[in-house]
Amino acid sequence: MNWVTEHNVPAPQPLDQLPRLASETTAERPWPVSVLSQKFHTAVEKWPAAWICGQITEINTRRAGSAYLTVRDDFEDIAISVSGWRAFATQAAAFRQGDRVVIHGKADIWVKQTRLSFIGDDIRKIGSGGGLKEQIDELRKKLKGEGLFDADRKIALPEFPSCIGLICAPQARAEGDVITNVNLRWPSVRFKVVHAHVQGPQCPPDIVAAIRKLDDDPDVDVIIVARGGGAFEDLIGFSDESVVRAAAACVTPIVSAIGHEDDWTLIDLAVDLRASTPTDAAKKVVPDVREQWQLIDNAIRRARMRIEARVDGEIRLVEGYANRPSLTRPLTMLEPHQRFIDDARRRMDIGLRRISDDASLTIEKLHASLTALSPQSTLDRGYAVVQMAGGHVLDDPAAVSAGDPITITLKHGPLDATVA
Structure with missing residues (x-):
């Protein structure tokens, strides 16, 4: 009808x-x-x-x-x-x-x-x-005194996240801005979106629950809390104490993207990174795939240049070795050493002959001296050597008695005798 x-x-x-x-x-x-x-x-x-x-x-x-x-x-x-x-x-x-x-x-x-x-x-x-602003400022001072905004509490964002947790209003423009810009920069990333109220009395409990849910999810590498611009009173939910404490306690790196660049809420001080807009958050949580490919291409190009330069250097070094006379005519390496050895042998032969001749002359002189001083020479001339039984040479007749045995050595040998 x-x-x-x-x-x-x-x-x-x-x-x-x-x-x-x-x-x-x-x-x-x-x-x-x-x-x-x-x-x-x-x-x-x-x-x-x-x-x-x-x-x-x-x-x-x-x-x-x-x-x-x-x-x-x-x-x-x-x-x-x-x-x-x-x-x-x-x-x-x-x-x-x-x-x-x-x-x-x-x-x-x-x-x-x-x-x-x-x-x-x-x-x-x-x-x-x-006033609201004064109340928020008092809360800021209180939470700052507790150390919730300290720099040492901040967690570094992962360089290459594979899964992003997104908190935003249902069918919000901020959701499209984040997802579109992230996919343009890093298409392989996945999203887990949690919708929540982003203004009004339901905003703080919804945001706290969403942060805790994504923080407990092991697949989520980084969390983005996003909301488009609005009046001051529209954003006060993100300055609620429970929201700020939930953001500060979040173990997963968390990014705030609330309002426009001039808008500030207390959650911006507690999160690990503040983005001026949802689009800016998308640019900060993921790298640009084109820039990464450019970095990879530059690195590959530099690596190839260094490898080629190293190979060229080694080739020139090998060619230099191959063209050296020591490899083209290896015997030339031995010629100076052979000359040195021949000279040394010649000098050694001359030196040894000279030493041998000097030694022979010395031996002859010593032999003549020994021969002249030898007792045998005296015996050869007709003398005899008389020794007592103990082997001592007898040089005094009074040293023996009649009947004592003595040995008389002549030119051709000893003669045993007895004193009369």
């Missing part, structure tokens, strides 16, 4: 013929959008001016003469856009994100988009106690 009912488009009517009241409009006689927007504007113009208070979560005073602020309620998760010009813009230029203020102004409707805003004409700063 077709539940769509077709109607003819009503022809435009003159303004004076349009229904005066909203209750008088029909499908055949509707109000143009411009009429409704203008009636809203007329109604809002009747509202009285008022003072409002809250905390500045966003402020833009870069354009001279205009100021645009987002002011958040001190107790409820409600915010309002405030704009102002001239004197108000000059006053607002002195304020910063996190300041608690009171603003005087009047509600207004921007007819072009039927958007409600608050036009300020006066802004004043009030005491800082209780």
Whole structure:
């Protein structure tokens, strides 16, 4: 069954013929959008001016003469856009994100988009106690005092991760940014995605549970907590104490990619690495495959150049050895040594002959001397040597008695005798 009912488009009517009241409009006689927007504007113009208070979560005073602020309620998760010009813009230029203020102004409707805003004409700063920024700053000091932000707690990211754990909102742009850029840089990596609330009261417990789940997974090499940009109050969940402690206690290397480059939350101080955006996180957790291939190609080229240079050097060395006379005419190596040996033999022969002749002459002289001094020579001349029984030469007749045996040595031998 077709539940769509077709109607003819009503022809435009003159303004004076349009229904005066909203209750008088029909499908055949509707109000143009411009009429409704203008009636809203007329109604809002009747509202009285008022003072409002809250905390500045966003402020833009870069354009001279205009100021645009987002002011958040001190107790409820409600915010309002405030704009102002001239004197108000000059006053607002002195304020910063996190300041608690009171603003005087009047509600207004921007007819072009039927958007409600608050036009300020006066802004004043009030005491800082209780503001979100001050509360976060107090928590930061507390956790820093406990050492949760110390550099020695940081863990180095793996150079070539194979599995990345990603924490983000379901169907978030941040998820696509991270996965797309990681796959462009390092296609072989796998993802384990855990979806969680990234703002509101459910954000802190979801993020803590997601961090613990991925930290307990042995396949996950690095964890990325990603969220796109947002107002200050949208990001306060990532400054929750439980989230910061969970990030600090995470054993797996963890990277934060919360908001834009100018956005800072306490989780950024506790994680191992802070990325300015989800895209920046993708670039920091994985290398660029093209750069790695380039490094490999350069290394291979340098290795080949060194090997070729080494081989060429060895070839030249071998060729140099092969062309040496010692290898082409090896006997030439022996010629100087042979000459040395021949000379040595000749000198040794001359020296030995001279020594032998000198020794023979000396022996002859000694022999002649010994012969001249020999007792045998005396015996040869007719003398005799008389010895007593003990072998002593007898040189005194009184030394023996009659009957003593004696030995008389003559030229041709000894003769035994007895003293008479």
